[in-house]
Amino acid sequence: xxxxxxxxxxxxxxxxxxxxxxxxxxxxxxxxxxxxxxxxxxxxxxxxxxxxxxxxxxxxxxxxxxxxxxxxxxxxxxxxxxxxxxxxxxxxxxxxxxxxxxxxxxxxxxxxxxxxxxxxxxxxxxxxxxxxxxxxxxxxxxxxxxxxxxxxxxxxxxxxxxxxxxxxxxxxxxxxxxxxxxxxxxxxxxxxxxxxxxxxxxxxxxxxxxxxxxxxxxxxxxxxxxxxxxxxxxxxxxxxxxxxxxxxxxxxxxxxxxxxxxxxxxxxxxxxxxxxxxxxxxxxxxxxxxxxxxxxxxxxxxxxxxxxxxxxxxxxxxxxxxxxxxxxxxxxxxxxxxxxxxxxxxxxxxxxxxxxxxxxxxxxxxxxxxxxxxxxxxxxxxxxxxxxxxxxxxxxxxxxxxxxxxxxxxxxxxxxxxxxxxxxxxxxxxxxxxxxxxxxxxxxxxxxxxxxxxxxxxxxxxxxxxxxxxxxxxxxxxxxxxxxxxxxxxxxxxxxxxxxxxxxxxx
Numbered sequence: 075x076x077x078x079x080x081x082x083x084x085x086x087x088x089x090x091x092x093x094x095x096x097x098x099x100x101x102x103x104x105x106x107x108x109x110x111x112x113x114x115x116x117x118x119x120x121x122x123x124x125x126x127x128x129x130x131x132x133x134x135x136x137x138x139x140x141x142x143x144x145x146x147x148x149x150x151x152x153x154x155x156x157x158x159x160x161x162x163x164x165x166x167x168x169x170x171x172x173x174x175x176x177x178x179x180x181x182x183x184x185x186x187x188x189x190x191x192x193x194x195x196x197x198x199x200x201x202x203x204x205x206x207x208x209x210x211x212x213x214x215x216x217x218x219x220x221x222x223x224x225x226x227x228x229x230x231x232x233x234x235x236x237x238x239x240x241x242x243x244x245x246x247x248x249x250x251x252x253x254x255x256x257x258x259x260x261x262x263x264x265x266x267x268x269x270x271x272x273x274x275x276x277x278x279x280x281x282x283x284x285x286x287x288x289x290x291x292x293x294x295x296x297x298x299x300x301x302x303x304x305x306x307x308x309x310x311x312x313x314x315x316x317x318x319x320x321x322x323x324x325x326x327x328x329x330x331x332x333x334x335x336x337x338x339x340x341x342x343x344x345x346x347x348x349x350x351x352x353x354x355x356x357x358x359x360x361x362x363x364x365x366x367x368x369x370x371x372x373x374x375x376x377x378x379x380x381x382x383x384x385x386x387x388x389x390x391x392x393x394x395x396x397x398x399x400x401x402x403x404x405x406x407x408x409x410x411x412x413x414x415x416x417x418x419x420x421x422x423x424x425x426x427x428x429x430x431x432x433x434x435x436x437x438x439x440x441x442x443x444x445x446x447x448x449x450x451x452x453x454x455x456x457x458x459x460x461x462x463x464x465x466x467x468x469x470x471x472x473x474x475x476x477x478x479x480x481x482x483x484x485x486x487x488x489x490x491x492x493x494x495x496x497x498x499x500x501x502x503x504x505x506x507x508x509x510x511x512x513x514x515x516x517x518x519x520x521x522x523x524x525x526x527x528x529x530x531x532x533x534x535x536x537x538x539x540x541x542x543x544x545x546x547x548x549x550x551x552x553x554x555x556x557x558x559x560x561x562x563x564x565x566x567x568x569x570x571x572x573x574x575x576x577x578x579x580x581x
Contacts, residue, residue, distance in 0.1 A: 082136075086129050089122055089317040093137065093289060096120065097264070100287050102144055102162065109144045109162045112263060117282055121270065121290040121308035124319030125339075126542040127332040130291045133319070134266055135182050137289075138166055141264065149190065149262060150183040155208055163263040165190050165285075169272040171432045173504035175457030177268055184268065185459070188429040191280060195254040200246060207231045207240055219244060238460055255426040258284065265289070269504040271296040271306045278307045295339075295538050297500055298528070305528065330355040330362050331548050335541055338534045345521035345533060349514070352550050362548050367555035368511055370396045374409055374563055375440075376507040377497040378551070379540045381516035387472050389496040389513070392556045394471075397563055403482045404441050404469065407563030409494035410453070411501070412437040416468055416490050432458030433465065433489055436501055441469075442565050449485030454568040461568075465489050499540045510544035512537070514552050 082090060094104045096118055101110040124130050141164045142148055149165040166184040168174040177184035196204070203219075205211040207227065216224070223244040230236075230243035241251050265285035267273065270292035273281075281288055290308050298306050308316065337343060337351055355362040368378055373393050380386050399405045414435045417425045432455045433439075442452040442462070451467040466488025470479035479492075496513075517540075520533035527535055541548050 082133075083129065083319075083321045085319045085321050086133050089133060089319060090137070092317055093120060093122075096287065097141075100264075102141065102146070102264070104140045104144065107140070107144045109146055112162060112286065115286075117286055117288070118315075119282060119288045119290065119311060120315045120317060121292060121311050122317045122319065123292055123294050123308060125293055125295050126335050126538075127329070128319040128321060130293075130319060131177070131180060131182075131268070134166070134177075134268060134291050135180060138164065138182055138266065146264065148183055150185050155205060155210055164266070165262055165264075166266045166268070167281075168268045168504065169277070170269070170434070170504045171437055171455060171457030172506070173269045173272075173457075176506050186432065186434070187267075187277065187281070188434055189432075190262070190265075191258055191284070192255045192426050192430045193258045194252040194430070195256060197251055197253050200241065200251045203227060203241065203244070204237045204251075207237060254423055255430045257426075261286065263287070267291065269293075270308060272299060272504050273307045274299045275307060293542075295535065296503055297535050297539050330359045331541055331544050334362070334548075335538050338538050343534075345518055348537070349550075349552075356550075361546065363550065365511065365549045365551045366553050367557045368513070368551050369549065370557055370559045371561060372509060372511060372549075373495040374407060375567075376509055376511070377409065377411075377438075377494055377502070378511045378513050379499050379502050379543065380496055380513045381499060381520050381536055383498065384475055385513060385516050386496040386498060387475060389556065390471075390493045391473050393495040394493075396556060396559050399563075401471075401480065401482075404451075405563050406441060406443050407565050408441045410439050410441055410469065410491040411494040411497060412439065413470070413490040413492045416487050428465065428489060431455070431460065431463055433463065438494055438505070439491070440565060440568055442568065449488070454565070467491060499536050502543050503539055506543050506545050508545050509547040509549065510540070511549040511551055512540040514550055515554050 097104060099113070100115055100118075101113045103109070122130055122133060138148075145162065146164045147161045149163050166177065166182055167187050167190055168177060168184055169187055171186055174184040174186050199216055202211060202214040203216060203224070206213055213224065227240040227244040231240040238251070261283075262285055264287045265281060266289050267281065268291045270290035271294070273290070292306060292308055294306065334351060334355060338348065352362060353364055356364045368389065370393055378389050380389065397405065399408065412433055412435055415425050415428060415433070438456040439453040440456075442454055444450065445452050445464040449466050450464050451469070452462070452464045455461050455463060466485035468481065468485060468488055468490040470481055470490065470492050472479040472492060517533050517537055520536055521531065523532070525532040
């Protein structure tokens with residue numbers, strides 16, 4: 075076992091050494107902290123699997139640090155210099171913006187799959203500024219930008235290593251710097267993928283084509299992607315490539331939320347006994363709450379997690395009525411979820427641009443208000459590196475699963491959205507919120523239905539995923555009721571996060 079990481083548990087250290095041996099075979103020596111030119115050893119894929127609290131993220135972060143210390147270039151989607159293409163590279167990916175932002179909050183420069191599968195096309199004049207800031211070119215002279223503007227960009231980059239932020243400080247918009255996107259035509263080197271339980275077979279094939287060494291980090295207790303018969307992509311890897319973490323680490327011990335999640339592994343535990351454990355945990359620790367009703371204020375930023383679609387629609391309707399939202403229009407501050415991009419094939423460039431900006435299926439956004447053009451909406455995308463955007467929108471307000479959704483306004487084509495005050499547990503995978511509400515009557519219904527998934531009662535998989543979405547506090551809602559809001563919907567917490575670079579110019 076390597077002595078580089080004595081703080082690791084035995085199973086983490088074993089996984090570290092297994093991965094270190096594979097990287098050494100590919101020319102990256104973690105012991106000496108050096109990297110050699112890439113070897114043509116073929117493609118290799120490994121999976122680090124463990125339940126919540128087993129230390130997957132800690133291992134990912136330490137491996138990222140060791141690889142960057144060894145000289146690998148971290149490809150983050152911020153800016154990728156064309157002058158460093160011969161260097162060894164590392165990309166840390168997640169399937170969704172929210173999952174990537176969770177890693178970024180923990181100090182890991184992660185980005186989304188889409189942001190790596192596609193590469194930006196930079197304006198050549200402004201690309202020279204980025205190359206200067208990253209130390210590859212001398213200070214440029216750029217028509218239309220004063221020396222003072224360049225000084226502002228340099229000062230910003232000295233404090234925060236963000237090319238978009240530095241260019242925004244110089245007064246540039248995103249459409250000035252990035253003129254479009256294209257499918258990446260050059261392979262990368264080493265890739266880490268967090269929340270890999272959300273990957274489907276097609277995405278895994280794309281990633282294997284892109285990375286010579288691919289390491290998946292995933293939780294085998296979560297819900298498998300729809301259409302994969304309860305299996306996950308790492309289940310099919312050969313046994314030597316599956317690295318399992320089982321120990322729960324000190325930072326997770328004593329956490330009642332994780333204790334409850336791991337209690338679900340007991341095959342003898344029934345739903346009623348589990349609720350009793352929840353009640354006992356709530357009596358001991360304020361991080362677990364037994365709630366008599368749904369908190370409508372919390373729904374504006376953290377959706378209620380449900381199993382059944384009918385429950386989702388009832389809660390959304392109740393939320394809008396509680397906030398006196400008119401049926402014919404959206405109120406600024408209402409949460410939405412991207413339901414896909416309704417664009418014809420000839421608009422492929424626009425689709426790539428929106429996906430790379432973070433507007434992918436499942437993205438969580440907040441409606442800020444109408445755009446300057448009819449059918450456009452100004453939105454805040456949670457977890458995106460440039461969160462605020464104006465885009466042609468098709469917004470669907472569903473009220474009844476048997477009826478067509480009401481569309482308050484729509485462009486002829488663009489990004490489609492559904493309401494986000496409540497969301498199914500399947501769609502919540504990969505996301506975390508400081509506080510999470512779980513609608514227990516739905517899980518009780520799942521337990522009564524007796525359904526199984528991959529040999530485990532479905533209600534247990536649902537409960538595990540739902541409660542592990544909570545970072546700090548879990549609200550277990552035991553009644554089919556909604557509390558009155560204590561404050562009006564607002565966007566004050568989001569507008570302050572905007573930068574000149576973040577707003578699109580076409581809406």
